[in-house]
Amino acid sequence: xxxxxxxxxxxxxxxxxxxxxxxxxxxxxxxxxxxxxxxxxxxxxxxxxxxxxxxxxxxxxxxxxxxxxxxxxxxxxxxxxxxxxxxxxxxxxxxxxxxxxxxxxxxxxxxxxxxxxxxxxxxxxxxxxxxxxxxxxxxxxxxxxxxxxxxxxxxxxxxxxxxxxxxxxxxxxxxxxxxxxxxxxxxxxxxxxxxxxxxxxxxxxxxxxxxxxxxxxxxxxxxxxxxxxxxxxxxxxxxxxxxxxxx
Amino acid sequence: xxxxxxxxxxxxxxxxxxxxxxxxxxxxxxxxxxxxxxxxxxxxxxxxxxxxxxxxxxxxxxxxxxxxxxxxxxxxxxxxxxxxxxxxxxxxxxxxxxxxxxxxxxxxxxxxxxxxxxxxxxxxxxxxxxxxxxxxxxxxxxxxxxxxxxxxxxxxxxxxxxxxxxxxxxxxxxxxxxxxxxxxxxxxxxxxxxxxxxxxxxxxxxxxxxxxxxxxxxxxxxxxxxxxxxxxxxxxxxxxxxxxxxx
Numbered sequence: 001x002x003x004x005x006x007x008x009x010x011x012x013x014x015x016x017x018x019x020x021x022x023x024x025x026x027x028x029x030x031x032x033x034x035x036x037x038x039x040x041x042x043x044x045x046x047x048x049x050x051x052x053x054x055x056x057x058x059x060x061x062x063x064x065x066x067x068x069x070x071x072x073x074x075x076x077x078x079x080x081x082x083x084x085x086x087x088x089x090x091x092x093x094x095x096x097x098x099x100x101x102x103x104x105x106x107x108x109x110x111x112x113x114x115x116x117x118x119x120x121x122x123x124x125x126x127x128x129x130x131x132x133x134x135x136x137x138x139x140x141x142x143x144x145x146x147x148x149x150x151x152x153x154x155x156x157x158x159x160x161x162x163x164x165x166x167x168x169x170x171x172x173x174x175x176x177x178x179x180x181x182x183x184x185x186x187x188x189x190x191x192x193x194x195x196x197x198x199x200x201x202x203x204x205x206x207x208x209x210x211x212x213x214x215x216x217x218x219x220x221x222x223x224x225x226x227x228x229x230x231x232x233x234x235x236x237x238x239x240x241x242x243x244x245x246x247x
Numbered sequence: 248x249x250x251x252x253x254x255x256x257x258x259x260x261x262x263x264x265x266x267x268x269x270x271x272x273x274x275x276x277x278x279x280x281x282x283x284x285x286x287x288x289x290x291x292x293x294x295x296x297x298x299x300x301x302x303x304x305x306x307x308x309x310x311x312x313x314x315x316x317x318x319x320x321x322x323x324x325x326x327x328x329x330x331x332x333x334x335x336x337x338x339x340x341x342x343x344x345x346x347x348x349x350x351x352x353x354x355x356x357x358x359x360x361x362x363x364x365x366x367x368x369x370x371x372x373x374x375x376x377x378x379x380x381x382x383x384x385x386x387x388x389x390x391x392x393x394x395x396x397x398x399x400x401x402x403x404x405x406x407x408x409x410x411x412x413x414x415x416x417x418x419x420x421x422x423x424x425x426x427x428x429x430x431x432x433x434x435x436x437x438x439x440x441x442x443x444x445x446x447x448x449x450x451x452x453x454x455x456x457x458x459x460x461x462x463x464x465x466x467x468x469x470x471x472x473x474x475x476x477x478x479x480x481x482x483x484x485x486x487x488x489x490x491x492x493x494x
Contacts, residue, residue: 011369056370076366085372119323122258123303125332127370 001065004075005095006031008060011086012237013126017053018060027051027087031062034082038075039066048101048108048245052197054237056127059090061101061245101245107174109190109244110199112235114207117183128184129203129239135210137180143209143216144178144187147202151223155231156205158197169195169225178206185210188243197234204232248312251322252342253278255307258333260373260485264300265307274298274334278309281329285322286313295348295355295492299444301484303374306337308348308492348492354421356437356491357446359482361454364430375431376450376486382457384427390456390463391425391434394449398470402478403452405444416442416472425453432457435490444481451479 008031016024020032031045048061070078075092083089113128120130150172157169173191180186187203205222208214214232221227255278263271267279278292295308317325322339330336360375367377397419404416420438427433434450452469455461461479468474 009369011372080366085367085377086369088366088369090366119327119335119337120332122256122333122335123374125258130332 001067001097002072003063003065003095003097003099004072004092005061005063005099005101006076006079006092007090008057008062009088009090010057010060011126012051012054012056014086015053017055018047018050027057027060028062030083030087031064031079034079035064035066037082038070038078039068046101048105049194049242050196051242052200052237052240055240055242056238057242059244060242061105061247063095063099063101065097104247105193105245107190107192107244107246108194108242109188109246110194111189111241111243112187112199112203113239113241114185114187114203115183116185126238127241129236131185131207133211135185135207136212137178137185137210139212139216140185140187140206140210141178141180143206143214143219144176144189146216146219146223147173147176147189149173152225153195153198153223154225155222155227155229156198156201157195158201158234160196171195171198176202190244199240200235200237201231201233203235203239206232207235208232248314248344249319250310250312250342250344250346251319251339252308252310252346252348253323253326253339254337255304255309256335256337257304257307258373259298259301259303261333262300264302265294265297274304274307275309277330277334278311278326281326282311282313284329285317285325286315293348295352296441296489297443298489299447299484299487302487302489303485304489306491307489308352308494310342310346310348312344351494352440352492354437354439354491354493355441355489356435356493357441358436358488358490359434359446359450360486360488361432361434361450362430363432373485374488376483378432378454380458382432382454383459384425384432384457386459386463387432387434387453387457388425388427390453390461390466391423391436393463393466393470394420394423394436396420399472400442400445400470401472402469402474402476403445403448404442405448405481407443418442418445423449437491446487447482447484448478448480450482450486453479454482455479 020029035043045064079089115128154169178187267276282290292311326336362375401416422437
């Protein structure tokens with residue numbers, strides 16, 4: 001058996017997220033179908049983490065084990081032939097037998113794209129949040145920096161992530177930068193891990209800052225569990241891209 | 248009644264072309280629905296020409312007549328609120344009462360995009376023809392120039408455009424340029440009018456040149472009706488954009 005590590009780009013628009021679900025198109029499901037077809041038996045594909053329905057990836061990392069003797073350099077082409085065009089394998093290489101894309105990940109980088117112009121191009125409509133309303137971008141840039149460091153992100157976890165799971169909600173954010181690029185506001189965040197919906201909740205909270213409903217000080221309070229401040233709403237999936245996973 | 252001229256961008260992927268058809272999503276149908284909703288009665292929307300199913304537009308021009316007193320500057324926003332996000336009105340302005348976007352058009356410009364890299368980005372898959380095979384691009388660039396001038400384009404018309412219609416198939420091509428941009432081959436053509444499928448047939452023929460199956464001299468022969476040379480196949484719709492209509 002060889003352990004194969006692949007880097008995968010996908011347009012998440014038409015998928016019900018990464019995680020396999022019966023009778024629904026998912027990224028993991030499509031990859032498992034393709035790998036299983038090559039291997040001639042069901043094969044599990046592990047990812048670096050789940051992405052929500054509608055979230056995109058420029059470079060998700062996944063891995064699987066196969067016995068098929070197909071040369072590793074040919075695997076990329078073979079998989080792309082079997083996958084829908086919305087999912088593309090960018091590279092395939094042999095990895096250590098115990099390589100696990102989630103457990104071994106040291107950091108992940110996400111980017112969220114907001115288009116602020118009046119009319120959103122039809123060709124970008126599924127890849128940005130269109131927000132043609134006033135925003136105090138200086139305040140967003142200031143607020144984004146507040147997330148840096150090790151914090152308890154309970155206030156930014158999806159409400160269905162129960163505390164009973166007992167899993168720590170402490171994460172370390174290595175970099176967190178909002179920037180303005182012409183008609184766009186782009187937020188990029190790199191951390192050692194992210195809770196369910198966390199990036200979209202960070203963005204929703206930054207937008208509340210930009211609208212004047214929250215201050216950077218409110219954000220500091222949000223990073224202390226039980227503070228009583230409410231985070232912003234979950235920003236739509238379509239503006240979010242998983243851009244890099246580091247090992 | 249005011250005559251309103253609009254410029255419209257659309258992602259043609261999910262539409263059955265420009266022309267209205269019963270029970271099928273079309274660009275003209277969507278625009279007529281939106282304008283009729285504002286006007287409170289059925290309104291016809293005229294376009295500069297039909298685009299095929301799957302063909303995109305960066306700046307299609309259309310026109311309609313309304314009695315509704317809504318200020319012209321507000322029409323763009325009102326229409327965009329009613330239209331699906333895949334269709335966007337970029338501008339709306341008052342035009343001469345007899346303005347007709349097709350009859351008064353002096354030229355149209357189309358662009359066709361071919362991606363030649365090994366793996367086509369999931370985010371571009373609906374906007375390019377993916378052709379990761381060898382092509383003699385110098386020969387394509389040479390052949391593209393042959394279309395310039397006034398010619399009978401019968402060989403490049405859709406086969407269902409019958410001669411019995413008696414309409415002239417002579418068109419004048421003002422500019423016709425293929426160029427290489429990194430991994431892309433881009434063909435741009437500007438003319439006084441185009442027959443059904445004509446641009447896609449020009450592209451299919453240029454691809455045959457690039458593959459070595461046709462020569463620039465064959466193209467010269469194709470411009471003489473009854474020459475016996477067969478044009479290339481119709482290139483897929485998704486690589487084609489209507490980029491400008493001039494008046």
